[in-house]
Amino acid sequence: MQSWQLKLVGYGAVLVAGGGLGLGLGQPLPAQAAAYRTVTTQKIAKHAYHRKGQHGAVYNRAHTKRVASLRAxxxxxxxxxxxxxxxxxxxxxxxxYVANASRSVKGVGLARLPEARQGGLSSKVRERRRGLRRQYRESSLGEKR
Structure with a gap:
């Protein structure tokens, strides 16, 4: 082979290898939803519950699949x-973690709404605001306008 043919083959190999790498790098990764992670678990004495309303569901332990609707x-x-x-x-x-009497349906059900939905403030922030209000009232009670 002549030198120009070797250069052409070399450039072609670089273009093919670079093009293959470039195609792989330009593709976006598929998005994944945030998963439920268990933070803490605690055993409790067996306690009976009845549903309050029409809404709600029982999910599997990983909280990825609905096992049953409480409406049913x-x-x-x-x-x-x-x-x-x-x-x-x-x-x-x-x-x-709940189950019916025959244990044919079991899984996790929501017991309490998350902090973000109960008012949007953490207990520390609420306590701090209460303390500031109390201080303001105490300081303004002694003053006369």
């Missing part, structure tokens, strides 16, 4: 055996 079980007594705090992104919620 209007008169069922649910027994809780564990309490867990699950994190989804930056929001935490308290869940109960």
């Amino acid at each position: 079980y209007p008169h069922t007594t649910w027994y809780a055996t564990q309490k867990a705090t699950l994190r989804h992104g930056h929001t935490k919620g308290v869940y109960l």
